[in-house]
Amino acid sequence: MKNSDINMRSIKDYTQSNRMAWNQIMPAHQKAARARLDEAFKNSSHSVIKSPEMDEWRKLDFKGKDIAHLCCNNGIELMSLKNMGAGHCVGFDICDLAIEEAQHRAMTSNNECQFVCTDVFDISEEYNSTFDIVYITIGALGWMPDINAFFKKVKDILKPTGAIFIYEIHPVTEMLPTDGDHEAHPLQIMEPYFKNEPYEDTAGLDYVGKTDEETSTRYWFVWKISDIMMAIIDQGFNISRFVEYSHDVSEMHSRNQEASKEAGIEIPMSYILVANGSAT
Structure with missing residues (x-):
């Protein structure tokens, strides 16, 4: 898909459709997990960030650093970093219900993270050159209709020497059947890697409660690693770390992960990328 011609539709067309779908499915996610998460974060040292991600965070010396989390969902990763000593933390997400949950959890757990409901492409200029690190987590990039415009926004809100931290689903998994596709054999290539149009779907978004609830039409974009x-390099960043992993982080490819291990042919299913800005 060409960034200059996103299927003849605007970025806003796609993001607002996705916003509606997320607001529709969020109650199912909250029914399955909200009470448990609220209880867990009453512990001021609670964190959902584990290895290998935590190992890479330590290399960034993030304590005291100001962090923006784009597509933060219900805020638990950012709240975890705050619990471990991060500085000023702000999460941004387009889903009204996810931000309401994050704000409530932060308030009731005395966690000082702030959460803002906004399309990430519309983040206010007041946040420009504010953050030391921009954090992008699992499943965020697939919702972005324009990857170049997205990383332009990342550059805008970062300080000149700030860093990008990405922990994401590897696009190789997009070629494989999901756990819900029981008729397909694990590791069978079902879709192209070079995908030029977004996927349109109404099912399968409740990866938390595992229900069959549907949403209005939403759009998922498959961005290659390149x-x-x-997009990061074109904004003037230097990629300092890129590590690929054979474990699934999408909660949709456990069958592929197990099959690859059994066959002794582990494939890339997730990755961490760290990039740094330059003052020049």
């Missing part, structure tokens, strides 16, 4: 890297 798309992501070049």
Whole structure:
């Protein structure tokens, strides 16, 4: 898909459709997990960030650093970093119900993270050159209709020497059947890697409660590793770390992970990328 011609539709067309779908499915996610998460974060040292991600965070010396989390969902990753000593933390997400949950959890757990409901492409200029690190987590990039415009926004809100931290689903998994596709054999290539149009779907978004609830039409964009890297490089960042992993982080490819291990042919299913800005 060409960034200059996103299927003849505007970025806003896609993001508002996705916003509606997320607001529709969020009650199912909250029914399955909200009470448990609220209880867990009453512990001021609670964190959902584990290895290998935590190992990479330590290398960034993030304590005291100001962090923006784009597509933060219900805020638990950012709240975890705050619990571990991060500085000023702000999460941004387009889903009204996810931000309401994050704000409530932060308030009731005395966690000082702030959460803002906004399309990430519309983040206010008041946040420009504010953050030391921009954090992008699992499943965020697939909702972005324009990867170049997205990383332009990342650059805008970062300080000149700030860093990008990405922990994401590897696009190789997009070629494989999901756990819900029981008729397909694990590791069978079902879709192209070079995908030029977004997927349109109404089912399968409740990866938390595992229900069959549907949403209105939403759009998922498959960005190749080269798309992501070049969008970052084109904004003047230097990629300092790129590590690929054989474990699934999407909660939709456990069958593929197990099958690959059994066959002794582990494939890339997730990755961490760290990039740094330059003052020049």
